Amino acid sequence: MSPEKFLLMYAKRYWYLFLVGTLLSLILTILEVLPPRLMKTAIDAFLTGRGLSSADRFHGVVSIALAILGIRALSFLFGFASSYVTGYAGAKIVFLMRKDVFSHVISLPYSFFTRTPSGTITTRIVNDTQNIQEFFSSVVTSVIMDVLLLGAVIFSLVQISKELFGHVYYLLPLVAVSILLFRYFDRKAYRKVRTNLARLNAFLAEHIAGVSIIKILNLEKYKEKEFSKVSSDYYKSLMEQLYVFGIFRPLMDFLYFLGVSLIIWYGAKYVTNKTLGFGVLYAFVSYLDMFFRPLRDLSEKYDIIQNSMASSEKIVNLLKEKREFIGNPDGPRRIFKGFLRFENVWFSYNGNDWILRDVNLDFHPGKLYAIVGETGAGKSTLMSLINGLYVPQRGTIYIDNIPLLEYNLRFARKQIAAVPQDVLLFSGTILDNIRLFDETISENQVLEALERVHALDIIERLPGGIYYEIVERGTTLSAGERQLIALARAVLFDAKIFILDEATSNVDVITEMRIQESLRELSRERTVIMIAHRLSTVKDADEIVVVHEGRVVERGRHSDLLKKKGVYYKLYQIQFESV
Incomplete structure (x- = not known):
């Protein structure tokens, strides 16, 4: 079973909660894309528009401001509901998962425990399932909302001004290539992180349990050096992952500011020639920022995704271990003499x-x-x-x-x-x-x-x-x-x-x-x-x-x-x- 199928198997049990979360994400997406359109109307129709009295301009701007305030209030309520629903689903899923994993572990043959450090088993049941909970609670519906938002933003960019969109559309392939490269290197780095974390936990569990022997034999200095080596390997893997993040996030910022610069350059010409309203330019820049916002957060979300994928992969490998042979389930249950x-x-x-x-x-x-x-x-x-x-x-x-x-x-x-x-x-x-x-x-x-x-x-x-x-x-x-x-x-x-x-x-x-x-x-x-x-x-x-x-x-x-x-x-x- 692949890690994806493993996660899907548990997600299916609470499909109705994720359906509610998806519907809430759809509503949040609609609410998110409305304010720039309203600001466009406020600027072009009421602030820079002609033929309106001061009173009409004032009432128009106030009406739009109240509408935006109402939208933000609704966004808060639906955002809270979405976070609660997905958080509840994640907690329930991981509760069941921990029970299943522990039940499987205690059914494994004794030989498994003689060759597997107890710290590694603890990491699987506690840390890895916690990573999966974060995936279900923070990422699933968030990713759905980001996809819906990106689609809605691209549609809005084209609808508002095809001319301006024609000057920035070629940034999309650069963004796609950057994401694919990030995905490859981040997954590679995170596997090392999880492996070294399991080694660190196993070392700690073993040596804390045997602390009396360490003290009796005066091994403190030697064990400090040994721990330093294990901890150093974990630190190096974290730094390798940090390098990946350190490149991706600034790259997204660079592509965003490149797009904004191009829009301002060409938009200023259109506004000056009066072939484009200033409200359109403002809305286009707002939507462009909205487009890159989820991409900027992708590093954090993808970190959680990779974390959960690596964790689920290790849990799946644990679940592949064959259960202990317990004899004949229908055989005798009572020993009468003991010969x-x-x-x-x-x-x-x-x-x-x-x-x-x-x-x-x-x-x-x-x-x-x-x-x-x-x-x-x-x-x-x-x-x-x-x-x-x-x-x-x-x-x-x-x-x-x-x-x-x-x-x-x-x-x-x-x-x-x-x-x-x-x-x-x-x-x-x-x-x-x-x-x-x-x-x-x-x-x-x-x-x-x-x-x-x-x-x-x-x-x-x-x-x-x-x-x-x-x-x-x-x-x-x-x-x-x-x-x-x-x-x-x-x-x-x-x-x-x-x-x-x-x-x-x-x-x-x-x-x-x-x-x-x-x-x-x-x-x-x-x-x-x-x-x-x-x-x-x-x-x-x-x-x-x-x-x-x-x-x-x-x-x-x-x-x-x-x-x-x-x-x-x-x-x-x-x-x-x-x-």
């Missing part, structure tokens, strides 16, 4: 380098499992595959002997609880974050879930308890508190499969004991899988799975794996010899 099986699973993020190789695993409810291995072995990838965030290139993942992709993943994911190392909490209260803003879930149910994960006493010590307000992604809470809240959330929604990715790596010993105790109790009825680096946290697991270079190389209990003196034994030696 999990990997059968000959191969997976690669880029299609070339295999992260997992021929993985065969099974996890049964009622047992506590642990997955260990060196960094990059593929442990966290297993979690992403179980949730359906990624789809393996080969092999099949089964839940309760049904292929994962046969489930309706929107419902199945609610029953697969994933607790990452860094738990993200939303702005709101702890209550909101545990029940995920579902007000049909009672407070007592939330308190019961906290009790089951041994976190109720910790949460009650916070100001307000479960009504404690969470801000900035939950950074005011400790890592352990966030982990416990995530566990309570999973218990509340009756997840059948629990996956914890390094959930105890950043918590204190007491909180780790609470989490371990909670997991042991939860594993009696559910499938619980711990992904860990620290082997001390997995010693009591019912079964430990060792992953090495993307393959499952060992399985068993802690004591049995140590006796084998294989990969697990080496990992254990490395960790505990370094302590």
Whole structure:
């Protein structure tokens, strides 16, 4: 879909508002071209005309002055109505557009967010849609009015004096060529502006989120230089666009004054020879000024047009991203037991380098499992595959002997609880974050879930308890508190499969004991899988799975794996010899 078709698709929804705006523009155009004609009549008929008494001249001039005043008053009223109607249409269109774009973004696969900076996505949803709103609110009916006005002015110029028009008509091709050149160079410059703005937003979003790391590592000076480079690129693209504007606007002024000079030169001769009235000359110059007025404003309007075209082009490209595959919409929605099986699973993020190789695993409810291995072995990838965030290139993942992709993943994911190392909490209260803003879930149910994960006493010590307000992604809470809240959330929604990715790596010993105790109790009825680096946290697991270079190389209990003196034994030696 082209940017033009994209904008038209939304404009069609409010065609009646744009029709009203067009009719108002037509009325405004008629009102705009009347005053020069009335001034012509005032000058030629009443001021310089012959055979009229002073009283008749006075009454005639006063009548025309009142008529012009009335026209200007009507222009104000219709102009206000036009601005309100188009502004309302633009606001409604962008309101719908933002909803559609956000809805599409959150339906995209997880891989999209791993390769696209969050600042770029924010720019598309906020800044680019705002540019489009300005287009609908300020440009659409304005351009229609300008076209109507130009047509009416040219007609008036020819009608008032063909002789004078014959001396300036050749300016029209020069104006047309200037506009075409401006259009080409401005569009080229504005694409650079939008691209560099997205880079700037992405840089800011990334580095503001990671400001703690910048301070800890003393990277302020280095990041200042890096930001200066990104900001400089944006500045250069703005200056390139400014050069285009700096040439076009004065060029329009030059062509206007050239036309006025020619009209005064030839008009003075006609007036002197009395073959042309002074009122005609005045009206012709007024219409010439009226002709160049929208052309002078074209740079600003075309700036908005190019801005909106560039923005809509980027939004269209975003909307072209394929939505996430959510399994079978008509498939099973309920996981009953939580029996999990990997059968000959191969997976690669880029299609070339295999992260997992021929993985065969099974996890049964009622047992506590642990997955260990060196960094990059593929442990966290297993979690992403179980949730359906990624789809393996080969092999099949089964839940309760049904292929994962046969489930309706929107419902199945609610029953697969994933607790990452860094738990993200939303702005709101702890209550909101545990029940995920579902007000049909009672407070007592939330308190019961906290009790089951041994976190109720910790949460009650916070100001307000479960009504404690969470801000900035939950950074005011400790890592352990966030982990416990995530566990309570999973218990509340009756997840059948629990996956914890390094959930105890950043918590204190007491909180780790609470989490371990909670997991042991939860594993009696559910499938619980711990992904860990620290082997001390997995010693009591019912079964430990060792992953090495993307393959499952060992399985068993802690004591049995140590006796084998294989990969697990080496990992254990490395960790505990370094302590």
